[in-house]
Amino acid sequence: MGGNSQSTLVSQLRSQFKVHADTHSYTFLHESGRDLVEEVLTYRQLDRDAREIAAWLASRPEAHRPVLLLFEPGADFWRAFAGCLYAGVVAIPAPLPHDQRSMGRVAGILRDADSSLALTTAKLRDLLAAGIEELGLARPISCVAIDDSPLAEAESWTMPHLAPDTVAFLQYTSGSTGDPKGVAVTHDNVLNNLAMIAETLSVNTDSTLIGWIPHFHDMGLISVVLGFFTGANVVAMSPLAFLKRPVRLLKAISDYRGTHTASPNFAYNLMARRVAPEQLTDIDLSSLEVALNGAEPVRRTTMERINDLLAPAGFAPSAMRPAYGMAEVTLMATVSRGVQRYLDADADALEQNRYRPAINRAVGLVSSGEPGPGTDVRIVSPENLQPLPDDHVGDIWLRSPSVASGYHNRPVETAEQFRANTSDGDGPFLRTGDLGMMHDGELYVTGRRKDLLIVNGRNLYPQDIEELVKELHPALADSLGVAISVDANDVESLVLIHAVKHRLLGDVSYPQLAATVKTAVARHFEVAAPGVVFVNHGGIHLTTSGKVQRASMRAAFLKGELDDVLHEELLR
Structure with missing residues (x-):
């Protein structure tokens, strides 16, 4: 689904919210002692709240610049984010600052995006306003709470004009504190990536997505938007709730009959270490179709431990899906189709950027799966920019309608990262900064070039x-x-x-x-x-x-x- 279709991201979301107004919802599980208590936001309510915020944003001159979203995990963030989409306003999902170091990161984002408006809640507004004021920024920042009272009438909202290349949000990558870069993701990028994910992972209106990843992380953000896009149910909890008791994610999958979840490898490793078999007595994971594993190197030992631990609870080994992607390609570029593939690579050969089966020392490699529909993966020699054949390790380059438009207000870095051409003039490609190889049509990531x-x-x-x-x-x-x-x-x-x-x-x-x-x-x-x-x-x-x-x-x-x-x- 691309920009040439009649559907836009906003019209697609509105359509799903209308069809499933009172039958589907976003449910957030709040911590209450050792228990989790649900807050349910129906799609009818989410659509109305988004229109109220969007109508108000349309009247604010500050909204011509990217708008910072500073929220605790939960429904309020999604009201604000959907409101920005509905208004055609560029949203910046950002982590809440909790100390001087993280406040410095917020300052870096505000400077880079040249923002003058931050949305938050009444609970946080005064504290954030005081913290931002102390930063001494060149441009004053208005901090507005979206939950004080309705900001505008929902009925006064009108659909904005959205071109395919209209920027939907800026995804700030985890760079150094003072120099964060905002990936400018367009409405068309989001539409293409969501359509690809929905197709490859079979996400539809009968699905229930369960998650815990922060909303300011690309995997956490796109996972929830995927639920809205497909008309699925979404159930979420805070990262802290999961990290304190990893079994909570498994219990939520069991209680809500979750079909899809996603985590970085470290989270599966955490579950394998911290969840005891006796905690799984009343947990049924047979509904789970996909457990996406991405955002960092995927480990075979972790996947095997998870399979061993969760199999008695009904977890199917085919559910574990290693994937590869990044904010610069909206989210996903490659994904396993349900059969995990591993290679025991010869360490000496790999150190010379070649793959051959292990003779002495072995290095385990995990397949990140096949490229998604419309995604072109090239392995390129860093020395001469020539495309490399299978079983040769080089730089991973990507070409896809999901590749973002570049870094916000950074033409030099954008040209370098997003406009790469091979030695024979083929391009443009996104330089991912990662190293890997293709083998039997699947991508094996070996590491990051800078690491x-x-x-x-x-x-x-x-x-x-x-x-x-x-x-x-x-x-x-x-x-x-x-x-x-x-x-x-x-x-x-x-x-x-x-x-x-x-x-x-x-x-x-x-x-x-x-x-x-x-x-x-x-x-x-x-x-x-x-x-x-x-x-x-x-x-x-x-x-x-x-x-x-x-x-x-x-x-x-x-x-x-x-x-x-x-x-x-x-x-x-």
Whole structure:
């Protein structure tokens, strides 16, 4: 479904809200002690609230610029987001600031987007207004609560003119705090990606989507809009509710007969570690058709653990669907069609950017599936920009109607990332920044180019090192770590910075744990023993969606500014 069709994103949403006005809904599960209590917003109510907000936005000169949405997880965000869509106003889903670092991120977004209006709730308005005022921005920002009273009459709303290239929202990527980039996603991009996802994952009006991912994350945002687009039911909870008790997601799938859910790999890993088999006694997962796994490297061990844990509760192995995508392509580019495929790649060959079946050391690779309809995936040599054949590792480039129009107000970065051409002039393609290969028509992602560690002339992927270390001791298993390379005495060497849960150390001392890590990494990857730094959980820098910020951690290490250090044994 593209921009040439008569349907627009707004007309499609309105049509679904009208047909399913009182039979379908967005349900948010609020925490109340150990229980979750539902707040139900019918599609009739959501449509009315969106029209009220849209009619009001049409009268506000500040809405000619992108509008910041600062909300707690729940129905109010979706009222505001749908209102922006209905008004043809560019929305910015953003994380609520909770400290100085995250307030700095909001400041960076406001400067980059040149915004002058923020929507929020009465509960948060005064606090946010005071915080924003202290930022000393060049342009004043109005903070308006959408729940004080109806902002306008719903009946006064009129459908805006929406061209295919009208920007629907800015998805700010998890970059450095002061320099976030807004991916400008058009109405046509959203329509195309939603249609592709609905087709490949069989999402329709009989589906029920269950989720917990933040609304300011591309996977969390598009998952819910997908429900509206297809006329499905949507059930959601806050990230905190899920992270505190991961079994809650499984219980919601069971209670609401969920058909589709999505999470990054770390969340499935969390469930595999934190959900006990006895917690599944009354849980029935037989309704679940799709458990999307994307947004970060997908791990075979995690998928196998989930299958083993959840099979007795009716979880079908075919439900687990590894996928690949990013905000720059709206959300999804490739997805497994229900048969998981793995490769045991020879480590020596992979370090030379080739795939062959393992002879000695093996690296496990998971297929991210086939390209979606209309999606062209190319593997390109970074040296000469020539397309590479199957089983060769190179840069992943994408071409699709879902590829966003570029970065907001950043023509140079847009040209570099979104307008790439191969050596034979084919293009434009999106440079994803990821490395991977095609094999039997499916994409295998091997890592990010900027994260690649080059040690002794060999290409090592930090995720592989970090995964190994987690298996070495319970105090490391549930914690995050980051492998970086540094120049020590004119030699590129490894340093591993890892969070430790002190209460799980048992009789093992920090020096003993460090020795275990050094020996295991040196033997498995055939490198000199790495430097090791153990930190508390707060010492690992994370993005708003919970991914490790490797560049930020490396910079902090080099400056001697790591936080919460418990023990360190550095390179000599």
